[in-house]
Amino acid sequence: MFNPAKPTVMHIDLNSCFATIEQQANPLLRGSPVAVAAYTTPRGCILAASTEAKRFGVKTGMQVREGRELCSNLVILPSDPDKYRFVNRKLLSLLQTYRGDIEVKSIDEMVMKFQEGDLTSFAKEIKRRIKEEIGEWLTVSIGISTNRYLAKIASNLHKPDGLDIIWKENIEETLGSLQLEELSGIKEGNGGRLRQHGITTPLRMYAASADMLKIAFRSKIGYDWWLMLHGWESSLYDYNGTKTVGHSFALPKPYAIKDPRLHQILCQLVEKMGRRLRSYGFAACGIHISCLFADHTFWNHGEKHVHTLIDTRDLYREALRILLKAPNSPVRILAVSCFSLVTHEQLSFFGSSKKNLTSALDNIADRWGEFSVYPARMLGTPQKVLDRIAFGGIRGLDKPIQTPLV
Amino acid sequence: MAEDINEKISVNLFNTEPTGFFWRGRSYNITQIGLHHTFREGRNLIHVFSATDGNTFFKLQLDTETLQWRLLHVQSG
Numbered sequence: 001m002f003n004p005a006k007p008t009v010m011h012i013d014l015n016s017c018f019a020t021i022e023q024q025a026n027p028l029l030r031g032s033p034v035a036v037a038a039y040t041t042p043r044g045c046i047l048a049a050s051t052e053a054k055r056f057g058v059k060t061g062m063q064v065r066e067g068r069e070l071c072s073n074l075v076i077l078p079s080d081p082d083k084y085r086f087v088n089r090k091l092l093s094l095l096q097t098y099r100g101d102i103e104v105k106s107i108d109e110m111v112m113k114f115q116e117g118d119l120t121s122f123a124k125e126i127k128r129r130i131k132e133e134i135g136e137w138l139t140v141s142i143g144i145s146t147n148r149y150l151a152k153i154a155s156n157l158h159k160p161d162g163l164d165i166i167w168k169e170n171i172e173e174t175l176g177s178l179q180l181e182e183l184s185g186i187k188e189g190n191g192g193r194l195r196q197h198g199i200t201t202p203l204r205m206y207a208a209s210a211d212m213l214k215i216a217f218r219s220k221i222g223y224d225w226w227l228m229l230h231g232w233e234s235s236l237y238d239y240n241g242t243k244t245v246g247h248s249f250a251l252p253k254p255y256a257i258k259d260p261r262l263h264q265i266l267c268q269l270v271e272k273m274g275r276r277l278r279s280y281g282f283a284a285c286g287i288h289i290s291c292l293f294a295d296h297t298f299w300n301h302g303e304k305h306v307h308t309l310i311d312t313r314d315l316y317r318e319a320l321r322i323l324l325k326a327p328n329s330p331v332r333i334l335a336v337s338c339f340s341l342v343t344h345e346q347l348s349f350f351g352s353s354k355k356n357l358t359s360a361l362d363n364i365a366d367r368w369g370e371f372s373v374y375p376a377r378m379l380g381t382p383q384k385v386l387d388r389i390a391f392g393g394i395r396g397l398d399k400p401i402q403t404p405l406v
Numbered sequence: 407m408a409e410d411i412n413e414k415i416s417v418n419l420f421n422t423e424p425t426g427f428f429w430r431g432r433s434y435n436i437t438q439i440g441l442h443h444t445f446r447e448g449r450n451l452i453h454v455f456s457a458t459d460g461n462t463f464f465k466l467q468l469d470t471e472t473l474q475w476r477l478l479h480v481q482s483g
Contacts (some may be wrong), residue, residue, distance in 0.1 A: 026456055028458055029463075080444065135440075135441060
């Protein structure tokens, strides 16, 4: 049975986030096809396309070259993470003026749970206030439902600037208008599993019993899917806390595993990872390295340690030791992450002198900026690791922006 | 055409927002600020104004520690 409660969950999705923010910043680009790319070179990956660019078929994940083939006058811009974080926090500050619980899902998605009130009126007011208080070019698609999953589905129904509600009265009509893979979380793998059991449409999935879905998914998550499609909350959609902290970097020019220039990049990645790890109050017991090579082969390896790691030098030493186990081929994408996280309070092997030094270095970076003090091995680093915003859920975006003090 | 500049400039202000600036012997009037955003470099608060004179896009930056204005970027056409 579909959840009979009133819809109290709102999903807010900033349309074509990075590209629209660039058009907000530069009024001369409004109405033009714009794409934000990791690199503006022909092989750079497109991170976001404006509504105008999407009409030409330009999509996230395409190469710049492919985007230009579809749209010859496509304007390609580099990513400006500070700008996007600022807008994200302005939006968070705006939403915090409402009496609802807010969850920041990603740089362009937020979820609000209300106890009561007319959510449609709130949604219209939020749309108006975003234009007045953040930027007149920015639009959001808002979905409302009885749970977070269906609210997200509702927010995807009409883009840009949509406002849709999914509840008991229209659930079948709404699901009837969608393809299986248009459901968030259903891609080729899950779609194939469902089709093997005759579940070829979202409507058939909705009509299937929880037991049938468990069989189709070959897992108890089938029950979670049943709950979500029937408007009930499921733990499948919960944020389970930080399990890993890491960074990756796509090299414009591949370097072999033993090339010192690759080690300098690893050093930068580890510096950034260590700063974030400590700022979250964690230390790590494990390090994981993955490499995508120029010939498109992939290698990854992780190791867990008896001792906890928190100092950047220790993290780098372990990361390098693992990296040197990889085949000595040219690397295109290098990623490092730490796992098996423990809180500072659980640390027992962490000497006070090392703790004091690490803390002092972090204080210098807090005061003077990142990489104010850096390891000597980074001297003369030819390639800087650029600031990036991760796809998906992000920590550190849950604080509202503070009023700037000139 | 887009060009990174990163040069010191002098700026006219009204109510803490730039209305024009002087660069390489020429003055420019700002007709619209698309976005004013801030970020921190360490503890320093940096203001960035994305602005236009109607024909050209400019990115201006104010460092609140040094009170120095810089023209970061120009994009025309």
